[in-house]
Amino acid sequence: MFNWMSSIGIGAATVDTHLERDQYAPGDIATGEVVIKGGVGTQVFSHIELQLMLEYHLEGEMKNKTYQAETFQISGPIEIHQHEIKRIPFQLTLPDMLPMSTGHFPIYIRTVLDARFAVDPKDEDRITVLPAKLVQHILKVIEDAGFILYKIENLELVEKPKDGIPFMQIFVFRPTGSNHGVIDEYSVVFTHTATSFRMEMEILRAEQALQSTFEWNHRDPESTFRINGNPAEGNPFEKLRTLLKRK
Structure with a gap:
């Protein structure tokens, strides 16, 4: 129909x-x-x-x-x-x-x-x-860590690419539970292709910003996992849980 x-x-x-x-x-x-x-x-x-x-x-x-x-x-x-x-x-x-x-x-x-x-x-x-399946999974990981999605923004890029979307989509979360009062805000931007995935994150604490980037290839996330451009060990999702629960 x-x-x-x-x-x-x-x-x-x-x-x-x-x-x-x-x-x-x-x-x-x-x-x-x-x-x-x-x-x-x-x-x-x-x-x-x-x-x-x-x-x-x-x-x-x-x-x-x-x-x-x-x-x-x-x-x-x-x-x-x-x-x-x-x-x-x-x-x-x-x-x-x-x-x-x-x-x-x-x-x-x-x-x-x-x-x-x-x-x-x-x-x-x-x-x-809807978000891509991997993005949906990561959003669930973030929510399970004690965060609530309260805003999504499509913000124009200062330097626009020659090809492709001229904005970034930002997911903004607020903390609940044990993170309330410790973390003010958590923001993430996802960039993914057919072969790779990238997360650009920012955690605001007491007017200080902690920025971090996770990236990996779909075929083998653990062996291709990088944090801030440097090779990293472990599972990206477990590392994300650890980052979000850090006091």
Whole structure:
């Protein structure tokens, strides 16, 4: 059963994008269809594309910026006749580095029918993107160590990469239990590829910041584990538990 995502008027025709589901993880395959309904008369469109849109902001600013993470062209030229209905199936592979979606920093799909037509941004609809499985596991480790996730920020990078997302997603935690009053705040940024994983962390204690970086390769975390760029022994997850419980 498809979920209706958007309905955008394009002249006399309309286009509706349907997805099989509205919840995904990075790297997932999204399948669905675009339904074009003809209006009065015949229209010709050069192509249909779906744009994957992300939001972020500059530190200190309230208004979000948008970033077009991917563009998927799902058809060539299309001619639609009066009251005709055409269904265009599609299959998209979401990026491996797709950040988690939140209420303040949504992820949505924009449907564009022919590049000459403008799209009303109010017709864009959100999809839910969960963290990658490894990120979910680490978030659970942090919570089990006595921390509560209270904020996620998509913060614009000062030095933007030539390719890739122009912001970092920061997970900010507050302590509970035995860590309350000892640690003020714990922040972490995850960077992962198909072969490697990296955590950049900051622990605030009494206005002092302790920064640390963990990184390893997926194929063999223990033998490739590095802390602050130096080879380290042990399991990365056990080291993380030790770091968070340190008084």
